[in-house]
Amino acid sequence: MDDFIHFDNVSKYFGDNAALEKVCFKIKKNSIVGLLGPNGSGKSTLMRILSGLIISWDGDIYLEGDSIRGSNTMLKRSGFLIEDPSFYEYLTAQQNLTMFSRLTNTDPVEIKKVLKKVDLLNEKDKKVSEYSYGMKQRLGIAQAILHDPDILFFDEPNNGLDPNGISTMNQTMDNLNKEGKTIFISTHILEHVKELCTHVIVLRDGKLVLDESMEDLIKNEDRYIIKLNNTQIAIDKLKLHSAIKVVDSNEKKIIVKSTLSIHDIVSIIPLESEINSISRDPNISRLFR
Incomplete structure (x- = not known):
C-alpha cells in the first residue's frame, strides 16, 4: 500500500498550550486506522484540522504528496461521521439525504444505493425521529459516503451502541474498506479498534506515543x-x-x-x-x- 496521507510535524497551540506537538505519521491507502487516546490527548484537534474546522496549524499534512494547506481537496475527497450526527427529525431518511445531495451536487440516484449499503433502504420512508441511535449512526455513514469519497473519518462511531449495533457498524465500515475506501477512526475503546483496524495511532498530551500495525500490536x-x-x-x-x-x-x-x-x-x-x-x-x- 502506498502512503496516502502524511502528517509531518503537525502542531497546534491554543495560547501556550500545545494541543498537538510535532505529530508525525502516515496513513496507507485502503487501510483502516484507529486513532486512540484519552480526553485531552489531541484526537479532537486532529479531527477538526482534517475536517477544516481548524484552518491554522504548524507543520503540514499531505494528501498523496500534495499539501492540503489552503486547499479544499481533502474536504472534497473525504466523508465525515461526527459523534451524534444531527438530522431533521421530522423528515424521513430519504428526505434528509435528498437535501444533502443538493448541497453536495450529488445525483439523487445515489441515495438508495447508500441506504442499501448501510441496511436502511427498507426504513427510508420513516421519519428520523423514529430511528434508534444505531440507525441514526448508520444514516450518518450514508450521508458521509453519498458523494463517494475515498477517505472516511469517523469520530467515535461505536459510542453508545449495544454489542449488536457495534457488530453492524463494524461490518458496514469493513464493507466500505473492501470497496477501496481508506478509513480513519477516532475512538477511546481499544476493543472496537482491535476488531477492525489494520493500524493504530495513539496520542497522549498532544504527542504521538504509538504508531504500529495491528498485526504487530497483537x-x-x-x-x-x-x-x-x-x-x-x-x-x-x-x-x-x-x-x-x-x-x-x-x-x-x-x-x-x-x-x-x-x-x-x-x-x-x-x-x-x-x-x-x-x-x-x-x-x-x-x-x-
Missing part, C-alpha cells in the same frame, strides 16, 4: 512481565513448556510470550521464586490509560 498482546525474587528457578521451569517463550530477563524480572492465561503461567512458577507481580506488556496496557 503479536505483543501475549507478552507478560513477571516480577519475582528468584528468576533463575522460574526460568528453568518456564523453558520446559512449549507454550511459553522467555523473551528477556534480569535479576528481578522475566518477560515471557505465551498463549497461556496468567493463572496458568503462575501455576508453573515454583513458590520459591516468590512472585511479586505479573502483568501484560505495558506496550499494550498503556493504550487503555
Whole structure:
C-alpha cells in the first residue's frame, strides 16, 4: 500500500498550550486506522484540522504528496461521521439525504444505493425521529459516503451502541474498506479498534506515543512481565513448556510470550521464586490509560 496521507510535524497551540506537538505519521491507502487516546490527548484537534474546522496549524499534512494547506481537496475527497450526527427529525431518511445531495451536487440516484449499503433502504420512508441511535449512526455513514469519497473519518462511531449495533457498524465500515475506501477512526475503546483496524495511532498530551500495525500490536498482546525474587528457578521451569517463550530477563524480572492465561503461567512458577507481580506488556496496557 502506498502512503496516502502524511502528517509531518503537525502542531497546534491554543495560547501556550500545545494541543498537538510535532505529530508525525502516515496513513496507507485502503487501510483502516484507529486513532486512540484519552480526553485531552489531541484526537479532537486532529479531527477538526482534517475536517477544516481548524484552518491554522504548524507543520503540514499531505494528501498523496500534495499539501492540503489552503486547499479544499481533502474536504472534497473525504466523508465525515461526527459523534451524534444531527438530522431533521421530522423528515424521513430519504428526505434528509435528498437535501444533502443538493448541497453536495450529488445525483439523487445515489441515495438508495447508500441506504442499501448501510441496511436502511427498507426504513427510508420513516421519519428520523423514529430511528434508534444505531440507525441514526448508520444514516450518518450514508450521508458521509453519498458523494463517494475515498477517505472516511469517523469520530467515535461505536459510542453508545449495544454489542449488536457495534457488530453492524463494524461490518458496514469493513464493507466500505473492501470497496477501496481508506478509513480513519477516532475512538477511546481499544476493543472496537482491535476488531477492525489494520493500524493504530495513539496520542497522549498532544504527542504521538504509538504508531504500529495491528498485526504487530497483537503479536505483543501475549507478552507478560513477571516480577519475582528468584528468576533463575522460574526460568528453568518456564523453558520446559512449549507454550511459553522467555523473551528477556534480569535479576528481578522475566518477560515471557505465551498463549497461556496468567493463572496458568503462575501455576508453573515454583513458590520459591516468590512472585511479586505479573502483568501484560505495558506496550499494550498503556493504550487503555
